[in-house]
Amino acid sequence: MTELSSLDQKINQVFAGCVVRKDLVKEIRGNAIVPSYVLEYLLGQYCTTSDEDSIQSGIQSVKEILSQHYVHKNEAELVRSNIKEIGRQKVIDKISVTLNEKDDTYEASFFNLGINKVIVGSETIKKNPKLLVSGIWCIAEVEYYHVEDPKVVPWLLTSLKPIQMARSDVEGYKEGRKNFSMDEWIDFILQSMGLNPEVFSRRNKFIQLIRLIPFCERNYNLMELGPKGTGKSHIYSEFSPHGMLLSGGEVTVPKLFVNNSNGKIGLVGYWDCVAFDEFAGNQKKIDKALVDIMKNYMANKTFSRGTQTMGAEASMVFVGNTSHTVPYMLKTSDLFADLPDKYHDSAFLDRIHCFNPGWEVENLRSEMFSEGYGFVVDYFAEILRALRNDDYSSDFNQYFTLGEDISTRDKDGIKKTFSGLMKVIFPNHDATEDEIKELLTVAMEGRKRVKDQLLRIDSTFDKTNFVFFKTNEPTKEIPVQTLEEIEFADIYYGLEATKPSKQTHEQNGDTQGKQAMLTSSPEVTEKPLEEGHKEIKENQKGCSFNDLVQPYLKGAKKLSITDPYIRNFFQQRNLMEFLVSVVKINYPTEEIEVHLVTIQDEFKGDKQEENFLKMKDSLSRYGLIFTWEYDEAKTIHARHIETDTGWKISLDRGLDVYQNFGGDAFDVLTYLPELRACKAYEVTFIKLGK
Template identity: 30%
Template sequence: MADLAPEVARIPVEERLRDSFDEMVVYKNLKESNFISAFKLPSFMRDWVLKRFEDENGNIDVEEATEFIKEFIPKKEDWKSIKNRIINYQESVKFLAKISIEINIKTQELSFALPDFGLGFKDTVIPRPVWEACSEDLLKAEENWGVVELGYQYPVDKKNPGKIKLMSFKDFCPYSIDLDEFKEARKYFTLDEWIDVVLGAIDYNAAGYENKIQKLAVITRLLPFVERRLNMIELAPKGTGKSYLFGSVSRFGWLSSGGTMSRAKMFYDIAKNTEGLVANHDYVALDEVQTINFKDVDEMRGALKGYMENGKYTVGNHEGNGDAGIILLGNIPADDMNEYVDMFQSLPKVFHESALIDRFHGFLKGWNLPRMNDGLKICGWALNSEYFASIMHILRDDPTYRAVVDALVEVPDKADTRDTEAIKRIATGYLKLLFPCVTKPDEISSKDFMRYCLKPAMDMRGIIKIQLGIMDPGEFGGKSVPDLRVKSLEA
């Protein structure tokens, strides 16, 4: 990438940020006790509220924002009250929710579900006029965030019982996102400045980190946000912010903490005839994975191996596919923070097989990250988390970056295909996150590509390879990642 023009470099970063991204920038103050934190909103939703009620100087109308949150962002425990208003008082109620729809093949009936409130398809209906008006937004994805308006359809007889009906739906994202504009805006920042911009977008204060290694470790966590089916393991000390980042930054991911995980929940539920987590999300992060109970170890292991290899799964007679990456997040004692010892011994039994571990593309050394503290919380102008999460989601579908990686990477003869694919996939993710304006091989220097994309990808895959050698020395002992290099593109 070319250096910034002197006249651009002289402009303060904050000013460039606001000029380049305009209304996509919000003022975040997470260092101080903030009224909005009391509502425990995920960051993508919090920034949506901030954007709605902040003035151009970052001042927020606390009273209006509070009333809006109370009225339009109910908690799960508010659902009975909402039902009471709809059914017994015939009110129409509007609020922000995640919605999925179902089209019945036999009856042509249209229904919806609100998974966060436990409202299922059998108790709902979408009238035809509402469907005609809202179907485009409702069909954008398997699940969509938006403002739903609910009313009640009275029972007619036993065959036609009462149901909650959808009266209107407005998409959560109130603006269009232009990926080309995002790519162009990246050109007005140096790499170091851009790293800080990305950290601010996910609520972190770049100045709170000791060095670039720590900053890049945080950004590494975002790889599954931008790259399809990127499978990753992170072991880290407690308190480094794993749960927050995977659970709050993006509305397109899923964080599962503890409890029981079954094949039905992960892939497909035969009894309910519903797709599982991998079909509806960009990633499925298993937090505190040591505490998760896998219902049927052999069944889950078999399903995971097939899915992580090619994105497909078969449950009974149902064949499905998904694009979600599988992320393992676990805490690790200080004595085990070493890739040359068995770090996976405390993982659940389902992961005690080398063939499954081999399907994880890379390992993130979470011990390179500091414990969360007030100095790491953003206080200043930053990219709207909801906007940035949407950008990352869109980047998953952009094939340009993989084409650049394929053009730049030289693969030695007889290199292991699984290793090569893992490294290229991780390098592609880094390219999207750090150099989104690069669309051709000659737009990034060989030095930058090697240092920030290819080398870290090889290191991440290398740790998986070392652990495989410890786990299964007969199959993987003494094997290392292929020596991938950057091609010379000179004529």
């Protein structure tokens, strides 16, 4: 990177010494198989600066440290030999400790170095109890001292330093937050997660932020299911030294909760977040006793050790891959369909506070990773951990009230998700009414997704009306819907009594049951056109822009399009796609004239003109006469389409309605716009000359 963005400049100014350039992790990783927080810990010692010379010097220092001290498994024998010959050496390794009751000693095992039964003092264990549970990454100094007694291990641990910050400056963090707007802060946090905020929609940014809540909210139960390759588990293995990712999604009661034979507490007693990877899979063998204990823990934060009840604060995260599309699952079963049978249980699933829609997240591509600045992750992890002590769940009460229909368990889920989002985005409790409304809506949708699927699984659950009210307008409902409820309305509701009204469909631009996107549309009686207003949600699919406006174009001989932003290639592609849909209406028996008013691109005006000429030549063969003019004064801002039949279609985003989808020749989205994720936009249909 040569020139810093305005956001990166502000980040370096406000949080100097606490941030690092995120692309450096890949540069120094090499073949070291260590979590990102280990590498960023080292980068944080040498590269927390924006000065390029200092960064390069720091990178070299970190590479030398890794080269000299990180133990590769295939070089372990050589490292052990060096320690024997030299006498001592510092190593970077994952270390775990067990208690040898026979000898009344603690014994350490080095994961990569391959040495065991290294004596550890009790004081070290008191300071670092996680050594006893799955182990932690450390910088350790090891000595070799051989004696004749074969019972004595020659390896000595002379010092041990966990790779994580000793303390966190929460007040300084909160003070620094005041320098950023909400949008800037969200982008900053995404960069801290290693992601490029420029390629994520606002809704997808919130999906990423929800993944952080288990680190800052105690006893938070989160589930995320979706396709492979979307980064569901990455955050729980790489982001924080306080999180534990269990591969395979299978674990025993003693490992997770307590071993009744020796009284040893399991993972929930030591980690802030325990995540189950590959949680889905119908063929997995699951211990019913584990499920029962987990139900109690997720509901009451307690578990039993014989006759004694114990408590813990670890949040539980369940991530897994789906094997079917969302509409298929809704048509045949439910969105929890891929879970093992013993977890496909209404009592277990009702404990989930938020169901994150992993199917909305695109597969991670190279351009999705950040090259900007973000918090050194162990610094940020310590901040999030400190915020677990605070409660932000009542911050919305000054502005909003939840509907009376919402149960206590539903409210708990909503409040915990809302509290977590507030901690991540507004740690100073300073969100405005509109900002709180946005966060509360996200939180309610996450819980509503759980409850709506429970209705399909267990008929004893009552349908809940997820609404909230302004505190000063207690009679005016603000409804909340999940995105899949809007997209697939005709199959989302399993019971006739729960189907939405026609009015609800029309409010969401879904007048013909868009869940049948890949099947031929049923014959419908053409209705008279009416004035109206439609809102499309961010990430919504199944609402092709062309299908939305096409009925209002029929019979027109002339169209005028006003849109100042037809400059970039994707905007011109959208225009061409729209014009092709106009051809479909009229070809082969009719001709139509379409005139565009736009603004010429300041830097690529020649290419813009060239593309318009190509459109004109191609479209003229099929009865569409395309003309255009540039507004030289550059005063146009409104975007709309007008027809000679008296209709004006007002477009708040113009033709720029789709999120970036690449446009590759072998991408299905290139050919089926109804499957593309939309940006949030609004369309108003106005009859002129009434």
